[in-house]
Amino acid sequence: MPRRRAVAAGFDGALWLVGVVDLVVGKGEKVERRYLKDTYRYDSDKGRKRVADLPHPIVAAPSPAPSDASGFYLLGGRIAFTACGVVGMLYAVPLVIFLRDAPKSEERLAAPRISPVGAGSELLTSFSFILLILYFTLPAMAGWVVRDWMPAILQKQFNIGQGKAGVAATLYWQVAAILGVVAGGWLADRWVRTNNRGRIYVSAVGMSLIVVAIFGVGNAGTLAVAIGFLVGLGWGFFDCNNMPILSQIVLPQLRATGYGIMNFFSISVGGLADWGFGVLRGKQVPLNVIFGGFAGLAILSVVLVLLIRLRPELASQEQPR
Template sequence: MTPPGRARWAIGSLLAGSILVNFFDRTVFSVASVPLAEEFGLNLSELGVVLAAFSWSYCLVQLPCGLLVDRLGVKWLNRIAIPLWAAASLLTAVASGLGLVIMARVLLGLAEGPSMVGASKATAAWFPTVERGRATALFDGATKFANVLAFPVLAWVISAWGWRAGFLFTTVLSLLFAVAWWWGYRDPAGHLRPPDAEHACGRGGTTGEWRGVLGSRRIWAISLGFACYGYTINVVLTWMPVYFQREFGVALGSAGLYAMVPWLVATVAELVCGGWLVDRMVRGGRDAVAGRRPVLLGGLALGATIGCVRWAASPLDAVFWMSLSLGGLAVAAPVAWSLPGLLAPPGAVGAVGGLMNFANSAATTGGVLLTGWLAEITRSFDAPFVFAVVVLAVGGLLYWPALRTDRAPDAVTTETEKAFS
């Protein structure tokens, strides 16, 4: 049998792979949005509605998915969900009308609902606290690295063969990964146990635990703070290719290359600062929750430099500010995603992750729509990026008291500490 250390890092790599493919499936629509909009005659506001179709359904299933992850486990949910990712991409590729495209986006949102919550749950179950930063950065870093690969690859595919070819590409990619997941992923009970009691975060999710989660002011604070992070990073993710094409008139292929650079910076920043640095701090004796606060708040502050994009005079200027902003947000992301495993009671990690991602995806839906509307009426992306700065400031104000060292623990945190003591 595989030794525990090798087993958990192999699982961590598989979780990262699932998120990588997951974000290819999401990103293809952003890359294909301009030629698709031209074919169906959409303006920016109408395109925003279509782009948000994924977010609507993804948002609505987050709380149920949190419960299902706690009840059923990660393995079987993804065995069902991943083939549905492929079906959604295929449906888009063969769509003969806008209604079918929207239906496919809704299906993708439903199918990808358990992905991030499940990865957070599996990481809490497989990895001890001193490795949690790197493990979380591994799967969340895949959300950024996916864009490093996806933007240039999909831009090339779509430029060469049309926007439908991009969705055929992600269909095949999802089907191949469905085989890899079925063969490779096991819940912790299927391997030797991880080296400490973190394995106790197994299945559960009772009604009492849900009430405790929903009644915790701390959990609500980190959930709404995460929504502020998600609003900004998803506005950039969704609209970046359109921004480069509309603001600077660059071709689709060049837009993909410009968009790749900020996500590469974000990937490195997340793995080094959000992962390795946080684990080093915890290993050195810093409190697992309070020690993460300066990293998270510093990342959000750096993310606010997205507002400086409004002064970009060239694509390279925009790439610089977007790289700085996304690098900061990427540092904050694994810290935020590690909090369910640190603050939730055993059996409710998925519930806390589901609430966080529900708030995140609700903000994302609003952000995609608002960005399209603001860009349409102002004929510029300046206003959407400046508004994102305000949203991040609100997020910092929410996280500041929730993660402070002298904060009295609420009921949820107390139960967690008892379980792992």
């Protein structure tokens, strides 16, 4: 019987969706813990046992396994997530073996080597790079909060378990982000053929979608899933153009360092925003006030990206020959 329960739990659709999300964006562990806590109750004789599902609202991802047929042990869940992590690590092996750098041009071979200190100094004294850091960082505050706190928002709005809310919030957002990356990249590739600043404009369009969605999070909770989809779509437009914009303002030998600096600031500030949001919610600050502030920062970031000045010799490489 325990083996049958464990096998049945393995087919729990919501848990597998969380596993896929964990593989794709690395956010599954938090959602997993919430899902296990809310979906399985503890029995001193049998360990964790499945609690009958609540009726599935439209925002929840339904499980293909019947509620009364599945059970769960913590070991099984850990194995599932460990397997996803192992797959992710193994994926790096063929990349290391088969992925090769493009042949360097004579111009790049002749370029002088730059020390880490010199690279950081050159980047941080570039006004356009500072603007790009701010543009990359300010929306991250709202982005991390929406991604990490949307399950709790959905749970409260629809009175569902955190597990279902976590899957709904994460899955739809990520699907929209993938669509946004494809559409935003396609549009930017075509716009830049006629205007060097095409990638900046596409990214600004995506950020404008995020602004609308952030306002919606605080003022239209019943549309939370649609809002999450809109955030993902805008984030895809924004995210897929950050590195190309960096390539238009920074020399090739500085780009990896530059993107690392951008990620450092973005993740650090995003983590602080997550903590700050929790503090504000603990003090009962209304959602519309909190997300109104985030929306204001996103609007500011649109202005900042439009102020970025491209380096003519780098931007001209985007033009068709």
